[in-house]
């Protein structure tokens with residue numbers, strides 16, 4: 422298990438990660454999401470001992486990476502697929518890594534086969550495509566058959582077949598009881614790969630929950646209703662009936678109606694009572710992408726001036742407060758999708774029955790008492806994980822070699 426407590430990293434004036442606490446458990450794929458520059462890579466580097474935290478700590482199986490017995494054999498990581506000596510053959514690159522950790526050469530050929538690079542094993546990696554480089558990086562991460570795996574954007578540059586392969590690989594590694602922590606900007610992929618999500622924005626924890634909870638608590642389910650397009654009067658009649666019954670009705674661009682606040686059977690009954698024919702009555706469940714956009718939109722630092730949402734953010738309803746910083750654990754009420762109708766007007770309410778505060782909010786937690794550099798009013802920590810005692814690391818049956826093993830000969834923070 423990976424456990425971060427009050428993890429904070431500053432680079433001069435820049436706070437890349439602030440007071441981050443979470444656990445990544447074995448046996449499931451945990452997705453690590455956040456906008457560009459939100460601190461994902463920095464967090465991963467701290468997990469791997471490549472950067473020192475400014476405050477707080479992060480452990481793997483109860484040990485910091487640098488104190489982990491046989492660390493290179495316990496943890497495999499893909500951080501930067503380009504961090505390879507381009508003049509070396511793929512096989513030689515892996516052989517060097519294997520020899521440094523006492524891994525037998527036959528394992529090199531095994532992982533080359535696993536990632537599908539066996540036919541180019543004798544080719545120099547500088548001639549590799551982006552996707553081939555990713556595969557080589559994944560091979561390096563798998564080299565020692567580690568129990569803990571970190572992947573930073575593993576599907577970057579992979580073709581559809583490669584993406585599917587990575588998805589299945591992550592799931593099978595988790596199914597074997599390993600800890601799999603993977604960052605990605607591909608929401609559609611994360612939706613089908615990850616079981617659990619840790620979402621950060623501007624270095625702070627925004628959510629720590631299952632994919633299913635994340636979607637249901639950060640999005641609005643609604644019904645799409647369509648009346649015959651030839652008769653606008655029917656549409657108006659239905660809108661009036663639904664509104665009178667307490668529903669909220671918004672027109673969709675294609676002429677359909679988006680209805681919240683009423684269950685589908687009630688909409689059907691109301692349409693029947695109003696003598697309105699329906700050509701469509703369908704439930705709409707938000708995607709992970711939609712839920713993610715809603716939660717993180719206030720924490721996006723880099724946005725195109727032609728992005729429609731940049732414009733949308735200007736059009737606030739009268740009296741509305743514009744989004745500034747995401748509220749940890751509550752996300753950001755934005756304008757990308759309609760607010761969920763339930764949960765007492767709290768658009769990002771936490772799942773029922775969960776404690777409002779995370780296990781790390783207690784005084785004395787490293788980093789927790791420090792001033793928040795984002796000057797956001799204090800909010801309860803969102804982490805939902807129950808606190809757990811760090812367990813001692815069990816030496817894995819086979820050794821592992823992270824492709825991003827810390828080079829302790831380099832000064833700290835060298836990039």
Ligand SMILES: Nc1ncnc2c1ncn2[C@@H]1O[C@H](COP(=O)(O)OP(=O)(O)OP(=O)(O)O)[C@@H](O)[C@H]1O
Nearest residue numbers: 432435437456457458459460461462463464834836
């Ligand atoms: N060595 C460094 N020195 C100074 N600033 C840094 C350093 N490393 C990261 N940062 C800054 O810290 C912030 C977080 O960067 P990081 O690379 O961790 O984000 P990220 O979430 O991985 O982004 P992306 O999704 O674009 O890969 C950024 O503002 C970045 O510029």
